[in-house]
Amino acid sequence: MKKQSAGAAIVVVLLAIAAYAAFFIAPTDSKQGVIYRIIFLHVPCAETGLVAFFVCFVANVAYVLKRNAKWDWLGVSAAEVGLVFTTACLVTGPIWAKPVWGIWWTWDARLTSTAVLWLLYVSYLMLRSLLEEPERRALLSALFGIFAFIDVPLVFGSIRWWRTQHPQPVIMGGPGSGLDPTMLRVLLFCWVPMLALMVLLMHSRYRLEAMRGDLELVRREAEAA
Amino acid sequence: MKNLNSVFAAYLMAWAIFFVYYVTVARRAAALREDLERLKKSMTHPVDASAAANRGK
């Protein structure tokens, strides 16, 4: 518990430093003004979500091959945490778009792909909730998780191609495109607290799942006795 | 400064999402820990449970 609190404290400090850097160190954008500072939150959220989904993918493959419940616990933790970061990305995107473009949603390629990603992993969690037997649930959700993750580059690629056919306002050019070197440095730095937060959230979610596993074992022992 | 409110709103909403998730997980973990303790106690002290049942008779 002490380790957990210390970890949480470190993450809060890092987030505060990142916010300071985003507001006071990064220069103001000449075109968008102060609103562009959402980039230091929006992009790290999106990228951390993808990292979490990658961890989920690795855990899924490991479960299918090794059948150790710990991989299943890691998989569901990573998927949920990934979904949390993706939600934050999808919430901050429209808050950015509205003042700049006057509309909440522009069907921008990146945001649309992120919305599909969100739906994919919501389906993953729905599937888990509808499978009762723990080993079946672990195996079948792992297999779906594998299919979902290999779909991700195809989703992003096809939607980006679709948008080149029908250009729409782009919320942001892309990480690094047209970014001042200081802005880029701040952006990269802001990713660090997000990754730390991801680890913290995954760790607490994993412990919850591990406890569930223990509870299941104890219940089975009690029934056998 | 124009749009500063939107920037604050974005940061607050994102942090709220993370905070709510963290607290939800912590609460579920605490409840589960209680269940686990209760179940373990009932398994290690079944005598207490049957003694209580006999006193009722």
Added chain:
Amino acid sequence: MSLLSNTGVLLGKELRTEFRSRELLTTTVIFILMVVVLFSFTFDPTSTDSRRFGAGLLWLAFLFAASLMLQPCFLREQTNDTLSALRLAVSDPFAILLAKLAANTLFLLVTELLMLPVFSVLYNVPVLPVLGRLLLVFFLGSLGVSIAGTALSAISAQARMRELLLPLLLLPLLTPVLVASTQVTAGLLDVAPFMQWKGIGFVATFDVVFLTALWLFGEYLLEE
């Protein structure tokens, strides 16, 4: 050769089972027909608008139909408890999946080809000049839908609320197929038809990637 011959035999079984009753094909065709007719109420079906929205309408109708049509794929085996018999009968479990996805692709293609002239007449969109290229995108798209659908049907058959679960799992996964196939079809239904090979590339890539994934992980789908 063993994989191909096993697949051939199982494919024959799938086709015979379906053509005996033709329930699946009939209900799927009628469902797509209903969707096509109902869609006409959502926009003014002039020839210009039909060319703009027709591709999307067609592919959405195909996707909805597929998510219904794929339900019995593994449910049938579960109800009659024939999956274990099938697994014992073949040396490579991939043959079972290959046969099912081939059958599903065929059924989907048949329903799409039956619907195409109806769509063309109802919405005033000529399809004969581009029929060959339309068939290519229909085939690749249907293959993608069947590959993903067969895998997910095996998963959802073992869960609760399977009728709702299959579309829930399938539709987001098929986004690349929907996006790319719709774009290619829209290009072909245009006043000046043109082929978008990049879109064909996306659908073909989806097919190859998912077929490979099915080959690598398919045996675990059929575990009991």
